[in-house]
Each structure stands twice: as C-alpha cells, then as structure tokens.
Amino acid sequence: MDIDIVKDVDQPLGYNESEKDASATCVAEESAYQYPALFTSKTLLELCSSSWSRSQKAQDDIQPYLRGCKWSPDGTCCLSVVNNDGVHLTELPRDLYSNSPAPNRTIDILDSIVHIKEAGLVYDYCWYPGMNSNLPESCCWITTKQNSPIQMWDAFDGSLRCTYRGFNAVDEMEPALSVTFSQEGSRIIAGYKKVIRTFDVDRPGRDFAEHKLGSPATCFATDSNLLAVGSWNSTINLYNVNEMGTYKSIGKMHGHSGGVTHMKFTPDGIRLVSGARKDHRLLIWDIRYYRRPLNILTRAVNTNQRVYFDISPCGKYLITGGTDGVLKVWDVDQVDWKNSLETNEENSDDATYKFALHNDCCNSISIHPLRPILATGSGQFHFRDPMTGLEGADVSLQSNGMAIDNITNEVDTDENDLRYSCEAENSLVFWWIGDIVTEENVLTANVDS
Template sequence: MDNCSMQIDDTPGPEICEKEPDIHQIVDVPVENTDTPFYEYPSLFTSKTLLELCNSSWSRTASAKQDVQPYLRGCKWSPDGTCCLTVVNNDGVHITEVPRDLYTGTVSPTRTIDVLDSTIHVKEAGLVYDFCWYPGMNSCIPETCCWLTTRQNAPVQMWDAFDGSLRCSYRGFNAVDEMEPALSVTFTTDGTRIIAGYKKVLRTFDVDRPGRDFAEHKTNSPASCFATDSNLLAMGSWNTTITLYNMNEIGTYKSIGKMHGHSGGVTHLKFTPDGLKLVSGARKDHRLLVWDIRYYRKPLNILTRVVKTNQRIYFDVSPCGKYLITGGTDGVVKVWNVDTVNWKDSLDVTDVDKDNSTFRFPLHRDCCNSISIHPIRPILATGSGQYHLHDPILTPEDGVKKENGQSDITINDKNANSAIDSDMKYSSVSENSLVFWWIGDMT
C-alpha cells in the first residue's frame, strides 16, 4: 500500500489531513469544545436489512493440490477505518481498502457492488496463528501503520501497512535457547508493549526494542487468545478456562481469578467498550458467554450460535456498546441489540438452546468465521470459508459415491448447507469471500 492510497485525498503530504476533516480527524484530533458532542456513532440496523457494498473472493488454482484451500481465517478493521486486514489460509495476509465514496454520507440501494483487489499482499508461508493492528494506527502518520502476526515456526513479526515490508521481529526463546512461535499476540491498549502467549508462558516485549529482550510470566495453560482493556488482560486457553490478569506499569502480571463455563477451548475474547463486560466464545461450543468482570464466578448471560468445528469463529461488539454480532458455521450472522434483548443481563441459563437474537441474516452459504464492525462508519465486514474434507469414496471421474456396487449422487447444492451431525462433513459448497455490508441508514 503506497502512501497516497491509504489517505483520503489524492494529493500526498500533510495537506491530506487539512483538506479532509472526516475519518482521520475524527479518530485523533482532540476535542477543544466539550460543550458540544464531537462525534456520535451512527445508528445501526435501523432498516433491518443489509446492503452489500463490496466483495473479494479467493479460489484454488487448477494446478493446486486438493488440500490447498484458500479460505478466510479472520478479518479486522484498522483503528482509523481506512482498510481491512485479512488472513487467508495458504495465501498469507491481505489488506483491502475502503472505497472513498463510503467515507462520508449514506448509500443508495442501487449502488453498484465493488469488486475489491488487495492493496497489500504478504505471502507468508505457514499457518498464521494470530494477528492484530497497532492500536494507534493512523494513515496520516506512516510510522503507526503496522500490524503483528505470529505464525508457525516463526517469531512475532511486525509488518508495514504501506509497502508490506517486514519492519522487525520479536523472538521468544525457551530454557534450551530454542525459538518458539507464539500462539497469540496483542498490543497493550497504549501500544507501548506487545504481549505474546505461548504454551506455558506469557512474554512481554517493548515495541521499541525488537529482538529477544522480554519479560516472562509463567502460566499453567496455553494462551490461545487475548483481550485487553486498560490495565486488564483476559487470557483464553485451550483447557476451556479464562484467566484475568492485572498488568502493572513494569510489565508484570497479577492473577485476579479464573472463569469456567465453556465446553471447548476458548478461541476469542472481547471486552465491551465500558470495560465491565467480557464476551467469550469457544470451539465446538454453541454458546457465547457474557461475563461481568466484577463478579466473574459465573456468566451473566448465555447466547447461542452454531459452532460445529474447531475453527475460530469471531464475534464483535459495536463501538457504541449496543450491538453484539457473531458468525457461525451455518453461515448465519446473529445480532443482539441491548435495547431489544438485554444480552448483558442474566437469563434462564438452563435453556441454552433458546435463540433470542434480535436479527438473523443468512449471509453466506459456507461458514461465516469472521466478523468485524467498522470503528466509525456503519459498515460490517464478514469473511467466509472453512476446510472441506475430501470424500475418499468419491471418484473424480464420474462424480458419484459407490457403495455396495451401486452409485449414489453426491451431495448437491440444495442440501449441502443442511446440518450433518457427524465428525466428517463432505460438502461440495465452498465460499471463500470477504464482503463489506452497509448496516446503517439508506437513502
């Protein structure tokens, strides 16, 4: 991504921020007059429908092997809202920019759908475990435009969002001086330190000191995911527990307590904007648990979604704290509105299968694993895809399954989306796409 492409105006240099007082100035310019509201987050889902704005898709080449499947594994909006960071299996990391006509105003239902190309493509080899943006990212300040990735057999790496170059790396070494890959990574809220989670330890790096200098804190379980808010750190683990830590200024951690409730390994955590609630999701667990961090012995609420695989299924909380949105392996996006269904308060937790969501949108034919709400505009980014097992009985020549000498037609598009409660699912339907949806008012 070049310098001009991430800016709002076409003219390079410092004049960009002076000419366009919208996204960048909303994010970083301090409020001088506190008597009037500086920025009000727009209303969401007022029309009770979604409008597709842009899409981008990935497909396997004809010469690729059967197990090479470029499905999405997560998408996250940049903190300044100018672009979206996407991780694609077997295809590295992509950055996709928001069309400039979406920076201000509303949209019309007759708007043409844009087909987006990746502005930056980092062809990383190996499985990407986790990724995150620098929290102070602003495309008017090139030094802040970067993200972190941690992947298989590699250290924590920082990448430049303008040209896709590798800036630096942060290496964690074990007791026998072997470099370990981190399972999860995140920035502290002020952006001065990097927290990397390993199998039995947390390592804290100073952002301005790349290399192998770190502080270490031992844990009893692997760190599968993180969520931070002020001086609080929530760490999810594959042993189904969530641990709360208090971080002090010198980078040490004090354990506050553990939360139990999931039946699978915790894959994603998210604090609400007020910092009082924590939402957690796990693999092969149909429940989203809402916790009050002041009374964390049991969850406040249990929400339902469809998660039938070990894949990480993301969810997100709107910046206004009013909406909780999640995907699912059935391709359905569920929305909870705190004004309609108070998903922050306790319900009858015995009825865990009850669906009390405010809206349900069947947006994808395949698994909807990625959800990210734009930090400023009423735009929702969703990503789809999952690993599809190849039926060993299926013959590519005739396209049928042979059982007891007879031929049966394989699963077709009509019933491929139906739920199959089995350990192996053979489906001919795959959708590997990144889609931007308009969720605000329409003209």
C-alpha cells in the same frame, strides 16, 4: 533494528501552554462524535466483495479460505488472513467515507493493495492500536505464524519492519500462539504454551519479560489495565497488569466446553464476551462477579475453527457469525444480553436479527470503528466425504462405472454438514448496516425542511 512508533499524538514535540486551548477544543469535538445507529432499516446492503479460489494445479489440502478480518483503527482499510495465501490488505472505497450509499449502488470488487504471502499457518494477528493513515510510521500490524517469530509489517508497502523472538529454556526459538498490543501500544503481549512474554515495541529482538502459565495462551482481550487470557483447557484467566508489565492474577473463569478461541471486552470494560471451539454458546461475564457466566447466547459452532464475533463501539450490539453461515445480532434495547439469565433459558435463541449471508461458514466479523459498515468473511476446510471419497464439486470422477450423483443419493449423508458440502464460499464482503437513503426519504427530507 529500530522502529518508529508515535507514542502520543495528542501532545507532539513543541507542545506548549499556548496550545492548550486549541487541544482542548479538538478533544471536545472528538468526544462529541456520536456513533451512527445500526440496523435501523433491518436490512443489509452489499457494498464490496472479494473471493479466493483454489488453483486447478493445487493439491486437495490447499484451500484458500478466509480465517479472519479486522478493520484498521482509523477505518481506512481491512486486514484479512487467507489460509495458504498469507495476509491481504484491502482499502475502503472513498465514496463510503461519508454519506449513505444508494440502494442501487454498484458492488465494488475488492483488490488487495498489499499481499504478504505466508508459507506457514498464521496463528494470530493484530493492528497497532494507534494506527493512523496520516502518520505512516504508525501504520503497521503484527503476525505470528508457524515456525516463525512475531513479525511487524508495514501497511504501506508490505515490508517487514522487525521481529520479536521468544526463546525457551534450551534457547530454541518458538512461535507465539496469540499476540496483541497493550492498549497504549507500547508493549506486545504474546501467548505461548506455558508462558506469557511481553516485548517492548521500541526494542525488537529477543528481550522480553516472562510470566509463567499453567496452560497455553490461545487468545487475549485487553481493557485498560485488565488482561483476559483464554486457553485450550476451556478456562479464562483474568490479570491486572501494572505499568511495569507485571501480571497479578485476579481469578479464573470456567464455563466453556471447548478451548477458548476469541474474547472481547464491552466498551464499558465491565463485561467480557467469550467464545470457544465446538461450543454453541457465547458466554457473557461480569468481571466483578466472575464465578459464573452472567448470560448465555447461542450460535452455531461445529468445528475447531476460530469463529469471531464483535461488539459495536457504542456497546449496543453484539454480532457473531456461525458455521451455518447465519449472522446473528443482539440489540441490548430489545434483548438485554448484558444482564443475568435464568439457567432454564440457556438453549433459547433470542437473537434480535438473523441474516443468512453465506452458504459456507461465516467465521469472520468486524464492525467499522466509525461508519455503519460490517466486514464478514466466509470459508472453512472441506474434508473428503468418508462415505463417498468425494470433496465438493471439484471432483468429477466416476467410481465403478457409477455416476457421482447416484453414489451420493445412495449414501445417507448429513446435508447440513458444511465440511463435506460442495458449497464452498471463500469471500470477504463489506455490508452497509445503517440507514439506507431512498428517493422517498430524500423527498420527505426536502418537504420537512
């Protein structure tokens, strides 16, 4: 099964010498684009929201909480994964494509324009890096889930385009633990328990190149020809990838106390930020001197769940969520998180801004690629309290003739442990993090003009 992916949008068929000047002008206009300032008003404005709740007939272990959200490369829509409910695609309202929203703007309720019901657990997902809504053939993403191959989905109608299947030594198909595209979008890099497999995007099926690993590849970060591979054994391997897809090891980084779950390069490609499960630290690495972390930032991560963070396209802000529902922001102009830190400052909390956005775990963070808009997702699996046998507010029982409130009061429980909390919040929210235009601002602008 063949698929059509646009390889080079800048030089289409029929490109000739007479079009060079026009092309150079377009490139100059694109390079002149300046990313808008963020957090200038030191407040967040809620724009849109969507939520998921468990059906009354569903079993206790069926909890539809968010497990990640990612803006499309062109910024027109947001892709989110919901536990036990598959993949949802939501569009950005058209009025947010330009200008700043008014403070009294009505909050939109987001509806999924595409919903792919996935039966298994979705391990990882990734947009095609050249995605452009004006080119339907480029609008797609890939997912990898439990007991399934890598699947490519169409972003317009949610249809399955093709699959990429990895087989082990005994010819058994095995699912990938993590997936990503190469930066130019010509290859799919998939991490398995003991190998990395590279697929050609134009050749779906079971044709792949293989590179052996000593530990599972649980997450990736790419920049140019660099590939960082995180593992459950708390290490990060750094590779140089040539044009043929061959991996050359550069070094290994140690520092996390749990399995690495998310990583991202800064826009300059010099530094790498990494986070891990049950590890309250975000480690900043300088890949030129990777023997020890360059800087250490703190956040709340009390579970094995993947808690995402993001770096603004301008490279100035680092934003992360946490299991306490608090959004933390580091501004490089106020907190120089890109430079070295003394070891005795490891436990200090020097975040520039803090926003208590959610009552539940804030596990998903994604910054819009063009506009000052932030997408956040909340939710986690809520266990039954082993002391009371109750889970959240969904259980309305009485035990031995005693009211639930009395049982809860008699048992000394940790109120800060959101895993047993009745405050379950499974939502996707868009926030405005740029300048907020008020009537005073408009009047001032008119007078000045």
